[in-house]
Amino acid sequence: xxxxxxxxxxxxxxxxxxxxxxxxxxxxxxxxxxxxxxxxxxxxxxxxxxxxxxxxxxxxxxxxxxxxxxxxxxxxxxxxxxxxxxxxxxxxxxxxxxxxxxxxxxxxxxxxxxxxxxxxxxxxxxxxxxxxxxxxxxxxxxxxxxxxxxxxxxxxxxxxxxxxxxxxxxxxxxxxxxxxxxxxxxxxxxxxxxxxxxxxxxxxxxxxxxxxxxxxxxxxxxxxxxxxxxxxxxxxxxxxxxxxxxxxxxxxxxxxxxxxxxxxxxxxxxxxxxxxxxxxxxxxxxxxxxxxxxxxxxxxxxxxxxxxxxxxxxxxxxxxxxxxxxxxxxxxxxxxxxxxxxxxxxxxxxxxxxxxxxxxxxxxxxxxxxxxxxxxxxxxxxxxxxxxxxxxxxxxxxxxxxxxxxxxxxxxxxxxxxxxxxxxxxxxxxxxxxxxxxxxxxxxxxxxxxxxxxxxxxxxxxxxxxxxxxxxxxxxxxxxxxxxxxxxxxxxxxxxxxxxxxxxxxxxxxxxxxxxxxxxxxxxxxxxxxxxxxxxxxxxxxxxxxxxxxxxxxxxxxxxxxxxxxxxxxxxxxxxxxxxxxxxxxxxxxxxxxxxxxxxxxxxxxxxxxxxxxxxxxxxxxxxxxxxxxxxxxxxxxxxxxxxxxxxxxxxxxxxxxxxxxxxxxxxxxxxxxxxxxxxxxxxxxxxxxxxxxxxxxxxxxxxxxxxxxxxxxxxxxxxxxxxxxxxxxxxxxxxxxxxxxxxxxxxxxxxxxxxxxxxxxxxxxxxxxxxxxxxxxxxxxxxxxxxxxxxxxxxxxxxxxxxxxxxxxxxxxxxxxxxxxxxxxxxxxxxxxxxxxxxxxxxxxxxxxxxxxxxxxxxxxxxxxxxx
Numbered sequence: 001x002x003x004x005x006x007x008x009x010x011x012x013x014x015x016x017x018x019x020x021x022x023x024x025x026x027x028x029x030x031x032x033x034x035x036x037x038x039x040x041x042x043x044x045x046x047x048x049x050x051x052x053x054x055x056x057x058x059x060x061x062x063x064x065x066x067x068x069x070x071x072x073x074x075x076x077x078x079x080x081x082x083x084x085x086x087x088x089x090x091x092x093x094x095x096x097x098x099x100x101x102x103x104x105x106x107x108x109x110x111x112x113x114x115x116x117x118x119x120x121x122x123x124x125x126x127x128x129x130x131x132x133x134x135x136x137x138x139x140x141x142x143x144x145x146x147x148x149x150x151x152x153x154x155x156x157x158x159x160x161x162x163x164x165x166x167x168x169x170x171x172x173x174x175x176x177x178x179x180x181x182x183x184x185x186x187x188x189x190x191x192x193x194x195x196x197x198x199x200x201x202x203x204x205x206x207x208x209x210x211x212x213x214x215x216x217x218x219x220x221x222x223x224x225x226x227x228x229x230x231x232x233x234x235x236x237x238x239x240x241x242x243x244x245x246x247x248x249x250x251x252x253x254x255x256x257x258x259x260x261x262x263x264x265x266x267x268x269x270x271x272x273x274x275x276x277x278x279x280x281x282x283x284x285x286x287x288x289x290x291x292x293x294x295x296x297x298x299x300x301x302x303x304x305x306x307x308x309x310x311x312x313x314x315x316x317x318x319x320x321x322x323x324x325x326x327x328x329x330x331x332x333x334x335x336x337x338x339x340x341x342x343x344x345x346x347x348x349x350x351x352x353x354x355x356x357x358x359x360x361x362x363x364x365x366x367x368x369x370x371x372x373x374x375x376x377x378x379x380x381x382x383x384x385x386x387x388x389x390x391x392x393x394x395x396x397x398x399x400x401x402x403x404x405x406x407x408x409x410x411x412x413x414x415x416x417x418x419x420x421x422x423x424x425x426x427x428x429x430x431x432x433x434x435x436x437x438x439x440x441x442x443x444x445x446x447x448x449x450x451x452x453x454x455x456x457x458x459x460x461x462x463x464x465x466x467x468x469x470x471x472x473x474x475x476x477x478x479x480x481x482x483x484x485x486x487x488x489x490x491x492x493x494x495x496x497x498x499x500x501x502x503x504x505x506x507x508x509x510x511x512x513x514x515x516x517x518x519x520x521x522x523x524x525x526x527x528x529x530x531x532x533x534x535x536x537x538x539x540x541x542x543x544x545x546x547x548x549x550x551x552x553x554x555x556x557x558x559x560x561x562x563x564x565x566x567x568x569x570x571x572x573x574x575x576x577x578x579x580x581x582x583x584x585x586x587x588x589x590x591x592x593x594x595x596x597x598x599x600x601x602x603x604x605x606x607x608x609x610x611x612x613x614x615x616x617x618x619x620x621x622x623x624x625x626x627x628x629x630x631x632x633x634x635x636x637x638x639x640x641x642x643x644x645x646x647x648x649x650x651x652x653x654x655x656x657x658x659x660x661x662x663x664x665x666x667x668x669x670x671x672x673x674x675x676x677x678x679x680x681x682x683x684x685x686x687x688x689x690x691x692x693x694x695x696x697x698x699x700x701x702x703x704x705x706x707x708x709x710x711x712x713x714x715x716x717x718x719x720x721x722x723x724x725x726x727x728x729x730x731x732x733x734x735x736x737x738x739x740x741x742x743x744x745x746x747x748x749x750x751x752x753x754x755x756x757x758x759x760x761x762x763x764x765x766x767x768x769x770x771x772x773x774x775x776x777x778x779x780x781x782x783x784x785x786x787x788x789x790x791x792x793x794x795x796x797x798x799x800x801x802x803x804x805x806x807x808x809x810x811x812x813x814x815x816x817x818x819x820x821x822x823x824x825x826x827x828x829x830x831x832x833x834x835x836x837x838x839x840x841x842x843x844x845x846x847x848x849x850x851x852x853x854x855x856x857x858x859x860x861x862x863x864x865x866x867x868x869x
Contacts, residue, residue, distance in 0.1 A: 004760060004761060004762055004763060004764055005757075005760040005761055006761070007650075007651055007654050007761045008651075011644075011647035011648060011650070011651050011757070011758075012644075012647075013609045013611060013612075013640065013643055013644060013647070013753070013754060014609070016609075016611075016753035016754065016756075016757050017164075017165050017167065017605075017609075017610050017753055019757075020167075020752075020753050020756045020757065021164045021165065021167070024169075024766070024768075025164075025172070027766070029169075029766050029768060029769065030078075030084075030086065030169040030170065030171055030768070031171050031173060032083060032084065032085045032086070032171045032173075032174060033083045034537070034540075036083055037083035037085070037540055038536075038540060040083060042540065044081070044082060044083055045082060045083045045084075045085060045540060045541060045545075046074075046077040046078075046082035046083070046084045046085070046545045046546070047084075047085035047086075047529070047541035047542070047544040047545050047546070048070060048073070048074060048084070048085065048086045048087075048544065048545065048546045048548065049524055049525045049528060049544045049546065049547045049548075049561075049573065049574055050070065050086065050087055050088055050089065050170070050524075050528070050548070051066075051067075051070075051089075051524075051548065051549050051550075051557075052088070052089030052090055052091040052176075052178060052521070052524060053090070053091060053159060054091045054092075054094065054096060054097075059159060059162055059600070059601060060583075060600055060601065061583055061600070061601050061604065061628055062550075062582065062583040063601070064166060064601045064604075064605075064613060064617060065580065065583050065616075065617045065620070065626060066548065066549075066550060066580035066617075067163070067166070067168060068166065068613075068614045068617035068618060069548060069578065069580050069617065069618070069622065069695060070546075070548040070578070071166075071167065071168045071169055071170075071614075071749070072618060072690075072695045072749040072750060073546060073548070073578070073690075073693065073695070073749075074086045074169050075169055075748060075749035075752065075768055076690045076749050076772065077545075078169070078768060078769070079745065079748065079749075079768065079769070079770060079771060079772040080771075080772045081771065081772075084169075084171075085171070085174070085528075085529075085540075085541045085544075086169060086170050086171055086174075087170065087171060087174035087175060087176065087528040088160075088163070088168075088170045088172065088174070088175050089175065089176045089177065089178065089524060089527065089528060090152065090156045090159070090175070090176070090177045090178065091178045091517070091521060092148065092149070092152035092155075092156070092177055092178060092179050093177075093178040093179040093183070093456065093457055093458065093517050093520055093521075094456065094457070094517045095213065095391060095454065095456075097148050097151070097152055097456055098144075098148070098454060098455060098456035100151065101144070101147050101148045101151055101456070102136055104124065104125065104151060105121035105122065105123065105124060105147050105151075106121060106122040106123050106135070106136050106137060107121055107122065107136050107137050107138070107139050107143075107144065107147065108136040108137070108138055108139070108144075109138070109139060109140075109141055109144040109455030109456070110138035110139065110140070111140070111141045111455060111490035111510075111512045112490065112512075113138060113139060113140040114140055114491065115140045115142040115143060115491050116139070116140065116143055119139060119143045119146075121137070121147060122137050140490070140491055141455055141459065141488060141490045141491065142488055142490075142491050144455055144456060145179065145456060148179065148456050149177075149179065149180070152177075152179075156177075160172065162601065162602060162605075165605055165610055166601075166605065166610050166613070166614065167610050167611075167614065167752045167753060169752070169768065174528065176527045176528055178517070178520045178521060178527070179456070179457070179458070179520075181486065182527065182532060182533055183458065183520055183523075183527055184458055184459075184485075184486035185485050185486045185532050185533075186520075186523055186526050186527055186531060186532045187458040187515060187519055187520045187523060188458065188459075188461040188480075188485045188486050188487065189482060189485055189532060190523055190526070190564060190567075190568055191460065191461065191515065191519070192461060192479055192480065192482060192485070193568065194406055194567060195477075195479060196479075197567070199406060199407050199567050200404060200405065200406045200407075200450070201404070201405055201407075202402060202403065202404050202405070202474060202477065203402070203403065203405060204400060204401070204402045205400065205401075205403065206306070206307045206313045206316070206325075206398050206399070206400055207398065207399055207400070207401045207403055207449065208222070208310075208387065208389075208396045208397075208398060208449075209329065209396060209397050209398065209399045209401070210389040210392045210394070210396055211329070211330060211331030211394055211397060212392055212393060212394050213389065213391070213392060213453075213454070214329055214330070214453055215452045215453040215454055216401060216403055216449055216451060216452060216453060217389045217392075217396060217449075218448060218449045218450070218516060218518075219444065219445065219446060219448075219449075220448075220518070220555050220556040220559070220560075221389055221390050221391075221556070222387050222388070222389070222390065222396075223387075223388055223390045224385035224386065224387060224388070225385065225386055225388050226383050226384070226385055226386075227383070227384065227385075227386040227395065228381065228382075228383055229248045229381075229382050229383070229384055229386075230248060230379035230380055230381050230382060231246045231247070231248060231298065231379065231380045231382060232246065232247055232248070232250045232366065232369070232375060232379050233245075233246050233299075233375065233376040233377055233380075234246075234247060234250060234253075234279060234369060234374055234375055234376075235279060235374045235375075235376065236259060236276040236277065236278060236279060236285075236303075237276060237277040237278075237279065238271070238274075238276045238277075239274065242374075243259065243271070243276050243287075243301065244299050244301075244376065245259065245298065245299055245301055245302055245303050246298035246299055246302075247302070247303060247308075248382070248384070249305065249308045249362070250362060250365045250366055250369065250375075251333070251353070251358055251361040251362040251364075251365050252303075252305035252308050252326070253278055253279065253280060253281055253303075253305075253365055254278075254281050254324070254326050254337060254338060254341060254346075254349075254350055254353065255305040255306050255307075255308075255324045255325060255326045255327075255338065256278050256281075256283065256285055256303045256304065256305050256324075257285055257304050257305065257306055257316065257321045257322050257323075257324055258285050258286050258287070258288050258303070258304040258315070258319065258321055259271075259276060259285060259286075259287045259288070259301055259302065259303055259304070260287075260288050260289070260290050260293045260301065260302055260303075260304050260315055260319075261287070261289060261293050261295070261300060261301040261302075262289065262290070262291065262293040262294070262295045262300070263289035263290070263291065264295075265293070265295045265300055265301075267300060267301075268287065268289075268300065268301050269289075271287040272287055272288065272289050273286075273287070274286070274287055275287065279369060279372060279374035280345075280346070280349050280365070280368045280369060280372055280374065281341050281343075281346040281349060281350065282341070282342075282343040282345060282346040283338075283340045283341055283342075283346065285303075287301075288304075288315075288319055288321075290315055290318070290319060292311055292314060292315065304316065304319075304321060305324075306321075306322075306323050306324050306325045306398075306400075307325065307398035307399075308398070309387070309398070310387070310398075310445070312398070313398060314445075322340070323400060324338035324340055325398075325399060325400050326338065326353075327358065327397050327398075327399055328399070329399060329401075331357060331358060331394070331397055332355055332356060332357055332358075333353045333354055333355060333356050333358075333361045334354070335354045335355060336354075337350040337351075337354075349368055352364050352368070353365065358397070366379070402474060403449050403450075403451045403513075404449075404450050404451040404460060404462075404513070405446075405447040405448060405449055405450060406447060406448045406450050406519075406563075406567075407447050407448075408444060408447050408448040408563055409441060409444060409563075410444035410445055410446050410447055411446075411447060415566075416441060416442070416444070418566060419441050419559075419562060419563060419566060420438055420441055420442075422562050422565075422566060422571075422572040423437045423438060423441070423562065425572050426572055426574065426575065426576065426577050427575060427576045427577070428576075428577050428579070429576065429577065429578045429579065429622050429623070429692070429693035429694075430579065430621070430622055430623040432623070433551060433554065433577070433579040433623055436551070436554050436555075437554050437555075437558065437559060440554065440555040440559055441559065448516075448560070448563075449516070450515055450516045450518075450519050451513040451514075451515065451516070452513060452514050452515065452516050452517075453512075453513055454514055455514065456514070457514030457515055457516075457517060457520075458514055458515045458519065458520050459486075459487070459488045459489055459490065459511070459514055459515075460489070460511045460513050460514060460515055461479060461480050461485065461486070461487050461489060461511075462477045462478065462479060462489060462510075462511040463477070463478040463489050463494035463495075463497075463508045463509065463510050463511065464476065464477055464478065464508065464509050464511070465478065465494075465507075465508055466503070466504065466505055466506060466507050466508060466509060467505070467506075468505055468506060469505055470503075470504070470505040472509055477511075478494045478495060478496075478508065480495060481495065488510075489510030489511045489512075490510045490511075490512055491510075492510070493508070494508040494510070518556050518557065518560045519560075521557055521560070521561075522557070522560035522561045522563065522564045523561075523564055524561065525542055525543070525544050525561065525565070525573045525574070526538070526542075526564075526568075528541075529541045529542045529544070542569075542573070543565070543569075543571055543572060543573055543574055543575065544573060544574040544575075545574060545575055545576060546574055546575075546576045546577075546578060547561070547573065547574040547576070547577045547578070548577075548578040548579075548580065549577070549578075549579060549580070550579070550580055550582070551579050551580070551581065551582070551623065552582070554579065558577060561573050576693070578622055578693050579622055579623050580622055580623070581620065581621075581622070581623050581624045581625040581626060582625045582626075583625070583626055583627075583628050584625050584626070584627050584628070585627070585628065585629070586627060586628075586629045588625075588627065601613070604630065604633070604636070608633065608636045608637070608639075608640055609640055609643065609753075610752075610753060611639065611640070611643040611750075611751040611752070611753050611754050612636045612637070612639035612640035612643060613636055613639070614639070614750055614751065614752070615635065615636070615638065615639025615640075615642060615643070615699070615750055615751065616628075616633065616635040616636045616639055618695050618696060618699050618749075618750045619635050619639075619696055619699060619700075620696055621694060621695075621696040621697070622693060622694075622695075639751075642703060642706075642747075642751070643751050643753075643754040644754075645706075645710060646706075646743065646744070646747060646751060646754050646755070646758060647754055647757065647758055649709075649710055649714065649740070649743075650740055650744070650758035650761060651758075651761075652714065652718075653736045653737060653740045654761055654762065656721045656722065656732075656733045656736065657725070657733065658733045658734070658737050659730060659733070659734065662734050662737055662738060663734070664676075664734075664738070664777075664779070664780050665780075666727075666730050666731060666734045667731050667734050667735050667738075667780075668727055668728070668731045669720075669728060669731040669732065669735075669831075669832075670785045670788045670828070670831040670832065671713075671716060671717065671788055671789060671792060671831065671832040671835060672717070672731045672732055672734075672735035673735075673779070673780070673782040673785040673788070674782070674785040674786060674787065674788035674789040674790075674792075674828075675709065675713045675735060675739065675789045676735055676738060676739065676778050676779040676782070677778075677779045677782045677783065677785055677786045678705060678786060678789055678790075679705065679709075679739055679742055679778050679779070680775040680776075680778040680779040681775070681786075682701055682702055682705045682746070683742060683746065683773045683774065683775045683778060684775045685697075685698075685701045686698040686701045686702050686746055687772070689701065690749075695749070695750070698746075699750055702743070702746040702747060706743060706747075708789075708793065709739060709743070712789065712792075712793040712796055713789060713793075714736075715796070715839050716792065716793075716796060716832065716835040716836070716838075716839050717732040717735075717736070717835055718839075719835070719838040719839065720732045720834070720835060720838065721733050721736060728834075737762075738777075738778060739778075740758075741773075742773045742777075742778055744758055744759050744767055745767060745770055745771075745772060745773045746773060748767045748768055748770075752768065755767050756768065787825075787828060788828040788831060788832065791821070791825045791828040791829055791853070792828060792829055792832040792835070792836065794853050795819055795821070795829050795832075795836055795853060795855070796836060796839060796840070798819065798853060798854055798855035799817065799819075799836065799839075799840040799842070799855050799858075801855070802817070802855045802858040803840075803858070803860075806858065806860060808860055811841065812841065812860055812861065813841040813842075813843070813860070813861035814840060814841055814842040814843065814858055814859065814860055814861060815842075815843050815844065815859045815860070815861050815862075816842070816843060816844040816845070816846070816857070816858075816859045817840070817842050817844075817845055817846070817855055817856075817857060817858040817859065818845075818846045818847070818848055818855070818856045818857040818858075819836075819845065819846070819847050819848075819853070819854075819855050819856075820847075820848045820849065820850025820852075820853065820854050820855075820856060821847070821849070821850055821852075821853040821854075822849070822850065822851065822852070822853070823849050825853060826847055826849060829847060829853075830847055833845055833847070843861075
């Protein structure tokens with residue numbers, strides 16, 4: 001901006017987003033000053049690990065809420081003189097994108113297929129509804145990823161447009177994608193180093209499995225959902241009679257490997273070390289003791305199956321029990337029975353279950369138990385929590401699979417203590433969110449399962465040699481050299497082999513699994529900071545200053561980022577963690593797509609304006625849930641009123657002739673000095689609040705005094721400011737212009753468009769690059785005058801009240817009036833007597849001592865003009 005803009009006849013908010021958004025882009029207002037940052041050093045930099053939104057989804061009002069909080073921090077730090085590194089990422093790696101691409105292009109991924117250089121999809125523009133896989137053309141993973149990238153680019157353009165409308169002061173030259181080449185390289189490099197250091201490993205183990213998506217699920221992706229079920233009382237055959245257990249999963253009887261009771265349970269102590277026989281299937285299983293058994297649950301003794309729930313896995317592992325898993329990856333009972341079922345009757349019974357879904361198998365086993373007389377009574381209906389994949393719609397099963405894991409402290413006390421230590425080294429905003437992090441770390445039960453049986457993701461960069469008969473040697477993984485990254489094992493040959501040897505005895509096979517999306521998202525500081533491709537930048541901005549995010553992903557994104565930073569760099573990835581609350585609907589229910597109560601922001605922004613919506617977001621403190629009612633957005637309306645008032649106040653103040661240069665020495669009137677002194681206090685309090693990441697407190701402080709400034713001070717001094725040029729008039733105008741400059745800067749982080757517009761009427765640079773106001777620039781050594789505006793404001797209220805009581809207009813002239821006040825307040829009121837008389841249209845104003853401040857003996861003028869009437 002090279003010249004001040006003219007003050008419009010009628011200031012308005014409409015259209016400011018397009019005008020100033022374009023200007024900021026043209027002028028590079030928010031670009032990261034790399035050269036300046038390098039020259040100034042790390043202390044002069046403020047770097048933000050911005051959350052990358054999911055590009056295949058849609059932004060909702062919750063995104064506007066939390067991203068506004070981050071932008072306020074960025075704008076404040078920039079005005080404080082920091083070189084702000086504020087990038088934006090796109091999380092286009094995951095299941096939502098994969099599904100959309102399948103339907104949009106009519107394709108599905110088959111990692112075994114070779115890459116087609118000039119592949120053309122069957123069609124474009126699918127309706128994004130579910131389609132049968134059989135109708136979709138199979139293509140290679142590389143071709144599939146290229147289509148994902150093509151489609152997500154369009155989504156990202158729409159997201160960027162909305163972020164620009166909202167006024168995010170992002171440096172749009174600093175962007176990344178979680179499936180782009182740099183992301184692939186970064187994720188694979190970190191993984192290869194994890195393997196080399198022994199932090200990543202492969203194991204065949206019980207795995208939580210989603211049968212719909214056919215993929216393993218990590219602990220952090222779980223959620224409990226209340227489901228209907230039933231207890232079945234079933235008798236096992238003991239030497240001295242039946243031993244009754246109660247189970248919700250009778251279909252797992254063929255997978256039973258033991259009965260378990262608490263070691264202190266006297267009822268079952270005589271059975272420990274003996275065996276009982278399973279009903280129907282006739283397998284002898286031991287009776288064992290374990291402290292996790294619950295004497296007060298059911299009959300106090302339970303069956304251990306492989307695997308009904310996570311506790312079964314714990315018992316199986318700690319008691320060294322056999323594995324008789326019967327559920328396949330499709331959620332159906334496997335065809336072949338466990339080898340332990342040897343009897344003819346047992347195998348015949350199992351044949352009735354083979355191939356059935358879990359639900360059908362349960363019904364079949366119940367009928368078998370009834371027929372054998374081993375079930376007592378009827379099932380007892382219950383409701384209980386069941387584990388689900390957060391994106392799934394069917395209960396998880398536990399199957400035995402070969403998966404990759406990363407150590408996360410669950411079984412490594414030293415690492416766990418280090419992760420707790422790093423969490424405590426962060427400044428949490430609000431502080432109580434740290435407890436959620438620590439609870440998660442201390443509650444981990446297993447290492448991080450990072451492999452996924454999906455297609456659109458970062459390939460795990462591993463191959464396996466095949467022995468002489470073509471069997472993979474999983475304990476001899478082949479990893480790429482770091483210089484050769486990134487790779488796709490499904491289409492790139494293993495080091496030392498030719499592509500023709502793929503799948504051949506003595507050759508190799510590529511790993512088909514991809515990494516959990518959090519394996520890439522946990523590296524956002526490295527991606528944004530250029531760890532792989534731009535080491536100079538990375539050393540400049542890392543560790544970052546801020547991680548802003550939602551409270552629901554502390555256990556996933558925040559924890560995993562701390563873990564990866566510790567494993568790779570040995571430090572915390574940032575110094576501050578700012579945690580936003582949820583957006584809830586008018587019924588106080590969290591907004592989510594699954595509940596169908598999500599509000600998209602585009603219409604809200606268009607109807608009310610970005611500044612108004614930002615005000616609503618800024619009014620809520622970090623960690624606090626905010627209610628949003630699209631039918632009655634009260635806070636947004638208040639924000640719009642504030643933004644309009646800011647423009648109108650600026651126009652009003654610019655209507656007074658001001659001296660060419662403003663100097664606080666020109667402010668001589670006690671009332672003017674009082675206003676500026678109080679404004680200096682506001683600056684101090686708002687600055688402290690923002691330094692403590694309390695944007696809501698800063699806004700409240702500035703806004704409260706702004707309305708006092710408009711309602712009282714402007715009314716009191718406007719006649720003097722309009723008057724003839726003298727010291728009193730100059731004092732008022734200089735105070736007004738000084739206050740306006742401060743207010744525009746105080747509100748700039750929250751109301752960036754209105755502030756920039758009003759700033760442009762007198763200044764030639766952007767308000768967002770102007771220095772943050774300091775108390776010293778607002779007021780001199782005027783502490784003695786601090787209370788004048790407050791007391792005079794009360795007197796003004798008294799004058800207004802007296803006129804209202806007399807049923808007279810505020811424009812009605814007054815022949816005389818008396819203001820009574822305590823002695824210590826009289827001097828303050830008398831110092832502004834001319835302004836009070838002017839605003840109250842009082843011909844004669846007298847002052848007397850009184851116990852309380854009040855306006856008495858008001859005598860209205862008898863002759864009124866037409867306007868006054």
